[in-house]
Amino acid sequence: MQEYFIGIDGGGTSCRAAVADAEGRILGRGRSGASNILTDPDTALRHIEEAARLAFRDAGLAEDLSAASALLGVAGNNVGDAVSYVLARLPFARAEIVSDGLIALQGALGDADGAIAIVGTGTIFIVRHQGRIHYLGGWGFQVGDLGGGARLGHAALQESLLAHDGIRPGSALTKRILDEFGHDPKMVVDFARAARPGDFGRHAPTVVAFAAEGDPTALRLMRDAASQVDEALDAAARIDGGTGRLCLLGGLAEVYSAYLADRHRDRLAPPLADALTGAVELAVKTLRTGAP
Structure with missing residues (x-):
């Protein structure tokens, strides 16, 4: 049969x-x-x-x-x-x-050794080395998911309130976000109190778009987030010696390939499937x- x-x-x-x-x-x-x-x-x-x-x-x-x-x-x-x-x-x-x-x-990766970074609303990093699987991160928005879209959107809201209060300089990004909330910080707070990770993550494409146009706030947020991904990939490299394929997966994969440190970008390869x-x-x- x-x-x-x-x-x-x-x-x-x-x-x-x-x-x-x-x-x-x-x-x-x-x-x-x-x-x-x-x-x-x-x-x-x-x-x-x-x-x-x-x-x-x-x-x-x-x-x-x-x-x-x-x-x-x-x-x-x-x-x-x-x-x-x-x-x-x-x-x-x-x-x-x-x-x-x-x-x-x-x-x-197929059956080979290597590592993947799943960078979407959240983040998780997985390494296979000598047949053993190692998981790094993936602990959720409240205590983890550094570098993920939810964290990126959350940071953008924070920056917008800092700009509103004159603590940090504003930019086109912070203006766009404040425009969305009628320049009323209480509306930002009300949104954040009820928001789930996906709700914060919906602001991530705005950060990505403004960073591509050279917005200084958006660029700083992207670089900060990418440094957190770099840090996790450094930990992955300590496990597998930095050998094998390194694949970025998830909704932010293509975006992050331009922001990662050279030591990781040089190792990137497309997923097999x-x-x-x-x-x-x-x-x-x-x-x-x-x-x-």
């Missing part, structure tokens, strides 16, 4: 699935809605199954998920209650849940019958 393997890349806004044969050849793909197993596990389960069925349909296969093996890369894989709840309700013959960072690493491909590769490696 033909074995089929499903890779799942589950995120807060969408869930992507791909079905492959026992050789790892991708036969079909599907996409559905949000699949955050921490905040809404039941919706995540529905969208995981929907994306998998769409992948089977895309491949022209009967939608018999009960005979397939699946590997899911999702945020929150280290929260035991959420993982147990989801695993017990998945429609697959066998399933494993790993971190979304691990499938991104596998996609970017995406996280969904990584999920499929890991599914075949770990769930294939008789796999080592």
Whole structure:
């Protein structure tokens, strides 16, 4: 009987699935809605199954998920209650849940040693060295995610209030942000009190755009954020000796490549593939019958 393997890349806004044969050849793909197993596990389960069925349909296969093996890369894989709840309700013959960072690493590097920096709303840095996986950062906005888009947007709001109070010089960036809030600092404070990381992150593209035009405040914020990414990459290099591929992933990846220190920029390489491909590769490696 033909074995089929499903890779799942589950995120807060969408869930992507791909079905492959026992050789790892991708036969079909599907996409559905949000699949955050921490905040809404039941919706995540529905969208995981929907994306998998769409992948089977895309491949022209009967939608018999009960005979397939699946590997899911999702945020929150280290929260035991959420993982147990989801695993017990998945429609697959066998399933494993790993971190979304691990499938991104596998996609970017294949089986080789190296490192990835995921720089989006938040940040996390992952190193593979001599077969061992090392995670750096990824502790969330309140105590981590340095260099991420949420931190960048948050810093822009801070600078705008400092400029409003005459503590620091203003710029076109701070004026743009204050314009958005009617030059009323109380509105900035009200926004910040209720804001989630993604809300702060929506101001990051404004900082990036003004930095590209030479705005002094935006440039300082970009350089400060890039120095934090540099610091994490220095720690990664102490683990792997600065060898192997270094891939930047996430929404700010292309932006940061211009701001990083030369020692890291010189090592950058494009990822071999995406996280969904990584999920499929890991599914075949770990769930294939008789796999080592």
